[in-house]
Amino acid sequence: MTGIDQLPLRDELRGKSPYGAPQLHVPVQLNTNESPHPLPEALVRRIAERVAEAARTLNRYPDRDAVALRAQLAAYLTATTxxxxxxxxxxxxxxxxxxxxxxxxxxxxxxxxALGFDPSYSMHSLIARGTGTGWISGPRTEEFGVDVAAAEAVIRAHRPEVVFLCSPNNPTGTALPAETILALYEAAQDARRAVDGRGALVVVDEAYAEFSHRPSTLPLIEGRPTLVHTRTMSKAFGAAGLRLGYLAADPAVVDAVQLVRLPYHLSAVTQATASAALEFADTLLGFVEELKAERDRVVEELRALGLDVTVSDANFVQFGRFADAGAVWRRLLDHGVLVRDNGVPGRLRVTTGTRAENDAFLDAVRAVTKESDE
Structure with a gap:
């Protein structure tokens, strides 16, 4: 069989690995930031109804611009922000x-x-590479925040066309204050205007916004035509299997992405399912409140064990510090608990699960800690 190295692959893709977390069948899976709660039966029935309606016209292409769904998403964001x-x-x-x-x-x-501040969501750099965009890695502080002065210096030095600000940040869980986002937005505009007069696109990745202690910074898009906020239904809506993400920005940005989107990219079934889920937003956000309380409990328990825990505004917690995080990951797996090793030195990340799953995780950490002391 032909190996990938024998194919006429682009040079910047050679030797790279695809994104992905281990998919292992263990009793407690807390490695991919999914919701542990199945969708409510009432919502499942509503999805079935909506999909049945869509199935009757699957011989036709779906609404190319997903107008009705976008209206629902706009209403949801308006209500929650x-x-x-x-x-x-x-x-x-x-x-x-x-x-x-x-x-x-x-x-x-x-x-x-494009520029991002690492460690952060690794798909930012991977998508940059896949689109032929150069990638610049900016610094984070020891507490995994972003120092404004240091970040502004990197922006001035490299003048990127696109800047990614992940808040809450994956994998660390840290969120950015509005003042930081505004400062870096202005720095990015000044840096690019000096080159071409057009400014830079600044993307605030808010995949975990509903779990944050801070209010969303989405209102900052007002009057800032190159500031974009992205969201997902995979986390707060507990719909990782749906695959529905969205952005909020100036209408001109929406016009721009339509220049590159594939025709009829959102299936009628996807649009119908997402629409049904949005009807149950209040119910699903109730699960978010439960998970936030569990997350905070896990943080307290881990700190009581003497571990260093990063402040989290997401549905996961980064913890450590370990001399060999990979070894701790394997020992937790031996206890039936799967967490994520993101490659942050000395740190692991655990998704917030049900109370029973979190208890199993904490018991495993206690056992591993005890084994290390013996």
Whole structure:
């Protein structure tokens, strides 16, 4: 059989690995930031009804621009952030990753660069590479925040066309204050205007916004035409299998991504399912409140064990520090608990599960800690 190295693959893809977490069948799976709660039966029935309706017209293409769904998403964001949005300011695609890909297809590409602050969501750099966009890794502080002065210096030095700000940040869980986002937005605009007069695109990845202690910074898009906020239904809506992501921005940004989106990219079934889920937003956000309380309990328990825990505004917790995080990961797995090793030195990340799953995780940590002391 032909090996990948024998194919005429692009040079920047050679030797790289695809994104992905281990998919292992263990009693407690807490490694991919999914909701541990199945969808309510009433919502399952509603989805079935909506999909049945859509099935009757599957011989036709779906609404190419997902107008009705975008209106629902705009209404949801308006209700939860307090910032009025028009459907023309919202765009949806197959997961927030496709949204990010479309943004880099439109605003990145060969000869252009994107900048992010690592450690952060690794798909930002992977999608940049896949679209031929250069990648610049900016620094984070020891507490995994972003130092404004240091970040501004990197932006001035490299003048990127696209800047990614992940808040709450994956894998650390840290969120950015509005003042930081505003400062870096202005720095990015000044840096690029000095080159071409057009400014830079600044993307705030808010995949975990509903879990944050801080209010969403989405209202900052007002009057800032190149500031974009991206979201997903995989986390707070407990719909990871749906694959529905979306953005909120100036209508001109939505017009731009439509230049690169594939025709009829959102199936009629996807649109019908997402629409049904949005009807149950209040119920699903109730699960979010439960998970936030469990997350905070896990943080307290881990700290009581003497572990260093990063402040989290997401549905996961980063903890350590370990001399060999990989070895601890394997020992937790031996106890039937799967967490995530993201490669952050000395740290692991655990998704917030049900109370029973979190108890099993904490028991495993206690056992591993005890084994280390013996």
């Amino acid at each position: 307090g910032h009025p949005l028009d459907p023309a300011q919202v765009w949806a695609a197959n997961g927030s990753n496709e949204v990010l890909q479309q943004l880099l297809q439109a605003f990145g590409g060969p000869g252009r660069t």
